[in-house]
Amino acid sequence: MPDAPLKQVQTPTVSPRPSACPGLWRIVSARDGGICRIKLPGGLLLADQADAVAGAAERFASGVIEATNRGNLQIRGIGNDHQGLIDSLLAAGLGPREAASDDVRNLMLSPLAGHDPAMVLDVRPLAAQILELLQGTTRFHQLSAKFALQLDGGEGLAMLDHPHDLWLSALRLEQRTWLAFGLAGCPADGQVLGAVPVEQGLALVRAVLERFLDLATPEQARMRQLLEGCPVNRFVEGLGLNIRRDAAVLDWRREAGNSPWLGALEQQQGMALGIAPPLGRLTADMLRGAARVAREQGDGSLRLSPWQSLVLPNIAGASIAEAQRDLSALGLLCHNHEPLARLVACTGSSGCAKAHGETKADAVTLAAMLPAGAPASVHLSGCQRSCAVAHVAPATLLARSSGRYDLYLRDARLPGFGALRAANLTLKEAGAMLALPTEHLDD
The missing domain is CATH 3.30.413.10 (Sulfite Reductase Hemoprotein, domain 1)
Known part of the structure; x- marks a missing residue:
């Protein structure tokens, strides 16, 4: 059986307080429509709730759902019926009936909390x-x-x-x-x-x-x-x-946690499956498919992770390969070796007025250029705010204009993205530099 959802406080509704941060009650405007962030209790999402999110994204928005870097979900491209969207999510038990209570539910756990063999x-x-x-x-x-x-x-699968x-x-x-x-x-x-x-x-x-x-x-x-x-x-x-x-x-x-976050994951008992939407973006069909696998082959629950991925716990080892085939067919990443599993990108200029480049589209292009020896994680950021990554990636491409990026390498001695390695690169030039062995990148 899945873990029970953490207790929700049911109180009278109130108006959201001013903030630039989206929440369930606070839908923030962006270039591609409104954004609603669903803060999940410890990253836990039940399969029926996943279906509700998918349905709400299709009915009230553009159908785009994002996994965030703090183990939550957000719906993008929301139209005018904000209250309809909020009511549908509340009916699925996806938040408290008070905006102020929702705002402060910022508690991050390992996606294998309670199951990790190293805990x-x-x-x-x-x-x-x-x-x-x-x-x-x-x-x-x-x-x-x-x-x-x-x-x-103390889990092995932990964002530290x-x-x-x-x-x-x-x-x-x-x-x-x-x-x-x-x-x-x-x-x-x-x-x-x-x-x-x-x-x-x-x-x-x-x-x-x-x-x-x-x-x-x-x-x-x-x-x-x-x-x-x-x-x-x-x-x-x-x-x-x-x-x-x-x-x-x-x-x-x-x-340091050293467990992989994609593919078959060990639990204290049984197995879990780590999957990821490419560049953190889910379609409604992807989320429904993950919910179906969780319901039919797991315990009916999913866990959102700070790697913008999902973990399906308590899947029988004999079912892992079949689940991976089904979910891969929907476009989800199921293996660490897949090129897009190494890339993180923000929304980009099509959805955010502050972004200077189409980071998600550029990341897809870049993925085909990176060999096995390139940095394990490359972050494409449309601006200095670094919305897609809460920590500093080994390599960061910071957009300066359409199709042009500055390349930074992480350096613990320096603030921000690290050391500037090259400026005003085309995507092809950036890909060529990132394809160099790490020791040459540091020269």
Whole structure:
């Protein structure tokens, strides 16, 4: 049986507060129509809900559905009937009946939370408590719609590079499970500020959010902005909890997740299947097809991932190949070796007024140029905002005009996309450079 959806708060409807960030209740205008973002509880989407999203995208929009880099879905090209779209999604249990509650549901888990063979902790019960706290605490509705949390159970399939306002990561010390935590960063950056016993995880989240709201000015919407003027040790010392901060905690480092996110994935019991829409964009038929496979060969659930992909858990190993054939026929990526699996691209100028190039179309062209030795991940961004990727990719092509890109290589010593390697390249020139062995790219 699939995991039960995390508890939804049912309260009277209210008008959305002002924000540029789309949500279920807040449909934001773009060049290709409105955008509605569906924030999924821990990335969980039931098969019947997937069918509802597909139907809503066809009925009220252009049929374009996107997987986001924080494990959510969004519908693009929405027409004039906003309320009809919202009502259809609410009827499928895809959000709370209050805009402010929906805004703060920014909690990222591994798509194999509760199933990953490497996990230290099944974080789903604590995740449900955190989401209920965020949705049901009126004061926390003051948080920015971008304020984000990560709960990491030590899974092998884990995105550890996305920055979060608060992250928590499970570890074992002295035969006990603890939650290490950090602020305005990610588990991969090594900046552990302390740890609490797992039983105090919810209290830690509450204390951090309350202290943030106590200290932050209206201009300080994110934790990193607050910490520019508030020493991090002062922030932690004021939490009012017994936080462990000895060397065993402060020197602990999260091991990198090394599990693939496409293809057959190992679970503690059975198998899962990782699939991805090309460049993060689903058709209604793709989503329905994934829902059908999840229902017929899995447990009736899908998990959205921060790689703009989906995981179908609890599929019998003997059924994996058949499921891959069915889903490949719909245009979904099912194997790591597929060229488009290595590329990420934003919406591009056809859908976004800020973009300087048709990044998605250019990514399809570029995919045919890249040999096996090219960077494992190449990001095409239409502008500096980097909407498609929350972390820095090994290689980034930043559009400067139609068909022209600047090439950056990731460099931990430099901000932004990294080191500028070449400027004003045609797509063919960019492809030729990326086809060079990595050591030559760095020359």
